[in-house]
Amino acid sequence: MTVSAALAQRLTELAATPRLLVALDFDGTLAPEVDDPENARALPEARAAILRLVARPDTRVALVSGRAMASLQHVAEAPDSVLLVGSHGVEFRLDSPDVTLDQSEDERKQVGRLGDVLEAVAARFDQVWVEIKPAGFALHTRLASDEDSRATHEAALAETAHIDGLTVREGKNVIEFSLRSATKGDALRHLAEFTGATAVFYAGDDVTDEDAFRVLGPADLGLKCGLGATAAGFSVANPGEVAGVLADLASLREEQAILPS
Numbered sequence: 001m002t003v004s005a006a007l008a009q010r011l012t013e014l015a016a017t018p019r020l021l022v023a024l025d026f027d028g029t030l031a032p033e034v035d036d037p038e039n040a041r042a043l044p045e046a047r048a049a050i051l052r053l054v055a056r057p058d059t060r061v062a063l064v065s066g067r068a069m070a071s072l073q074h075v076a077e078a079p080d081s082v083l084l085v086g087s088h089g090v091e092f093r094l095d096s097p098d099v100t101l102d103q104s105e106d107e108r109k110q111v112g113r114l115g116d117v118l119e120a121v122a123a124r125f126d127q128v129w130v131e132i133k134p135a136g137f138a139l140h141t142r143l144a145s146d147e148d149s150r151a152t153h154e155a156a157l158a159e160t161a162h163i164d165g166l167t168v169r170e171g172k173n174v175i176e177f178s179l180r181s182a183t184k185g186d187a188l189r190h191l192a193e194f195t196g197a198t199a200v201f202y203a204g205d206d207v208t209d210e211d212a213f214r215v216l217g218p219a220d221l222g223l224k225c226g227l228g229a230t231a232a233g234f235s236v237a238n239p240g241e242v243a244g245v246l247a248d249l250a251s252l253r254e255e256q257a258i259l260p261s
């Protein structure tokens, strides 16, 4: 794939960093959008590039998703060496099969009550359904009419307005309600510290990915997938182009092994 000269230059610099972290959003970035979230899969080209990157020394790959960890593990089909972050930074799988999520009995009860409210909202509209996450819920409206989608958002916001400490995130054909306020930016900071990364590549397509772009430093590279204002330094049009950039980055990282030191 041909990328701009500026992006090619930054990829070359990034590939030369001692310890590289490649952190990637899943839906809409690696995987094209589909109607049933459980059917989403990364493009084969993106998957191939990820496998080449994880095979390099001092190179870590992480998936940073809004999905619940169980769902991310199912659709990502990633090797164990890939670090996983689910629920927008609430759940982590870091070099251990254990998924970290400290949850009190009180929070579990609150989550249950929130679910009851959102299930009641969803039941009022056609083609609106609730996805369950450990600390919250996503109300999906992808197949609903524009009118029902708007009404769903309004009703869900009104019915949950009395609940303290709720974080609301709007995404693509989805509105999410969580009892945790962690962001992908928090998650990316944690991943950078965990891996000891000297530079970070982050790619994402949605509003929640902007939190991650905003914590990147001068040595890092942010890649927005799709149109729209962004804090990322570079943009490409679609997941196919993201896969192309990842393949370029993998090639440049592989070349590092044969360069004289």
Ligand SMILES: O=P(O)(O)OC[C@H]1O[C@H](O[C@H]2O[C@H](CO)[C@@H](O)[C@H](O)[C@H]2O)[C@H](O)[C@@H](O)[C@@H]1O
Pocket (backbone or CB within 6 Å): 025, 026, 027, 028, 029, 032, 033, 034, 035, 036, 037, 038, 040, 064, 065, 066, 067, 068, 131, 138, 140, 142, 171, 172, 173, 174, 176, 206, 208
């Ligand atoms: O942070 P991400 O990995 O991008 O996850 C964001 C949400 O992705 C999923 O929903 C979105 O993708 C679905 C599959 O393409 C699509 O049907 C839906 O309309 C999109 O909103 C997932 O279901 C959510 O839980 C994630 O938060």
